[in-house]
Amino acid sequence: MEVPAPPPPQPHFLFVTNPMQGHINPTRRLAARVMASNPCARVTFSTAVSGHRRMFPSLSRPDDEAIDAAGVLHAPFSDGFDDGFSSTTHDAGTYRARAFAAGRDTLSAVASRLAARGHPVTRVVYTFLVPWVPDVACAHGVPASLFWIQPAAVFAVYYRYFHGHDADLAACANGIGGDTVSLPGMPPLKREALPSVVSITSPEHRHYLLLDLLRDLFLSLDEHKPRVLVNTFDDLEHDALRAVPEFELAAVGPVVPDEDGGSSPTSADLLHPEEQNARDTYMAWLDTKPARSVVYVSFGSVLSLNNRQEEEMRQGLEATGRPYLWVARKAAAGDGSASPDGCAEGMVVEWCDQARVLSHAAVGCFVTHCGWNSTLESVARGVPLVAVPQWTDQPTVAWLVEERMGAGVRARVDGEGVIERGELRRCVEAVMGDGEVPTAIRAQSDRWRELASEAVAPGGTSERNLRAFASAAAVSSEYPVGGRVRRRGLLYLHI
Structure with missing residues (x-):
């Protein structure tokens, strides 16, 4: 038997x-x-x-x-x-x-x-x-499967870097080659669109460890050939998702908090449990503002702004004449350059429930470092972006925002990497002001919100990809x- x-x-x-x-x-x-x-x-x-x-x-x-x-x-x-x-x-x-x-x-x-x-x-x-x-x-x-939490375009650039294009990318990124670089499956990329890691040429560089870890990753990918899940969606990066045919890249995003912000257990930010009274304060403040009138500013959980950048940011925000909500880390607020009590036109806080803020009707634009999580949260809620990229994948994200999506503008920085007050004011007006350009950017932002929502809705491209992955992993x-x-x-x- x-x-x-x-x-x-x-x-x-x-x-x-x-x-x-x-x-x-x-x-x-x-x-x-x-x-x-x-x-x-x-x-x-x-x-x-x-x-x-x-x-x-x-x-x-x-x-x-x-x-x-x-x-x-x-x-x-x-x-x-x-x-x-x-x-x-x-x-x-x-x-x-x-x-x-x-x-x-x-x-x-x-x-x-x-x-x-x-x-x-x-x-x-x-x-x-x-x-x-x-x-x-x-x-x-x-x-094992890799969850790639950056854009598919960045995955494609890194793959090519570790497969024969490192010299071309480093030369372009460091300004000793052409102004653009051509990679298989990708449109020509300008120097300012490249992730900062590809510019590293010396083990003494302070971010060389990141380059080493990425090298280990792509060696492992070549060995194991896992399925790659990407926090993006097909309408946003259709070509980039197919730029590396050696791997199956499946878009499963945007993987962002639910529309209710952080109230559900799947949305809550466990690393920053917020105080109820603090949330009530800034949300009540937003409730007093007209629709699409507030400038929201946050540079994420890692970066600290230097004193000059803080002052330029403060002066630029004041010069817009618009109310603003600015998230400044403790280290920044501690020297008196940012007051948690706010000012006449703005409120400065140490942390906020970003998903909830971006969902508020009063928010008219997001001044961001272009971390991919923050960018996708903004895209999913139809909020135009002012891109101020700093390092790693952020320059490529800024390129996606401005050149590929038309959902924002990229701020230009000076020789010290600082966005000056006049440039900040110009960028805010470019997405929140009157006229054809701001109107077009807001319309594009609304369109990308619809496409992002469709991707994760039942039957959407990302929802189908995730369901297929979960089912295949089960049997x-x-x-x-x-x-x-x-x-x-x-x-x-x-x-």
């Missing part, structure tokens, strides 16, 4: 990311969406202990597991820097080896612990600053074991 094959395990997705807020937030939202699209699945989220500790500060031990309000299990790994990595106190040269070794060991222990409970992981999804994760997945016989015909691909009718893993 033939013994029937054992049933496949319950689908169990393990999402892994480094402890930066800009990586945790979209990955956590994607995890919640996967769980919603496959109600039979389990979802576990893993970030480094330092990030986990900030997400769950009340734990008795920083590496204890926790379950959030959406039902996702959070099980941290250690990257060897449980109190957080700081370039001022730690040696960047040793980060990579230490983080990789500790991460592999402790994430493997997480996977083994889950399997011992009868809940083996069946699919791993990881972000780009933890390029060692596929090795752990492979050792446990589990397929798969192949998975890697020891670097090889083994085929079966159903996914049945022993971990």
Whole structure:
């Protein structure tokens, strides 16, 4: 008598990311969406202990597991820097080896612990600053997929950089070659459209570690050939999603908070739990302003503005004559250059629920550093952008905003990288003023909001891609074991 094959395990997705807020937030939202699209699945989220500790500060031990309000299990790994990595106190040269070794060991222990409970992981999804994760997945016989949290255009540029175009890109980025560079599958890119990383030519550069991590990532991609999920949507980056035929890139975005802002467990920003009274203050202030009258300013959770840039920003905002809501970090506000009590025409806060602010009818434009998360949040809500890119992928995002979408303008900076007050005023008027150009930008912003909404709605391109991914991960015909691909009718893993 033939013994029937054992049933496949319950689908169990393990999402892994480094402890930066800009990586945790979209990955956590994607995890919640996967769980919603496959109600039979389990979802576990893993970030480094330092990030986990900030997400769950009340734990008795920083590496204890926790379950959030959406039902996702959070099980941290250690990257060897449980109190957080700081370039001022730690040696960047040793980060990579230490983080990789500790991460592999402790994430493997997480996977083994889950399997011992009868809940083996069946699919791993990881972000780009933890390029060692596929090795752990492979050792446990589990397929891995990359969640690319930057634009598809940036993925294409990096791929070409690590596959024979590094010299051309570096020459263009550093102004020693032509003003543009041509890459397969991409339109000609001007120098100011290139991600800053491709300009790095020396190991002594302060951001060389990022280039090293990206090199590790693309070496791993070449070896493992995972499916790549991208936080974008087809109408926005149709060509870029197909610019690297060596990989299957599936758009699943925009992966942004729900329309209600941060009220649902899948939207909440766990790294910055807001005070109710603070939210009531700035939201009540917005309620007093006319529609599309407020300039919203935020440069994200990483960058600090120097004193000169702060003063130019303040003077420029005042010169617009428009009310503004400016998010300034503690370090910036502490020297008296930004008062949390606000001023006659504006309000300055240390942090706000950005999704909720961008959803408010009073907000007329967003002055941003062009982090991809912030940009997509603005696009999804139809808010025009003033792009002030600083580094990494942000110059490419600014190019997308101005040249490809027509949903904003890019501010020009001086020789010190500062946007001066007159330029800020000009840019704000270009998106909020009267006349053909501002009217056209606002119309484009509204159109992109519609397209973004259609992409993630039932039957939309991104929704279909995510549903197909979740379904394929639940019942798969192949998975890697020891670097090889083994085929079966159903996914049945022993971990």
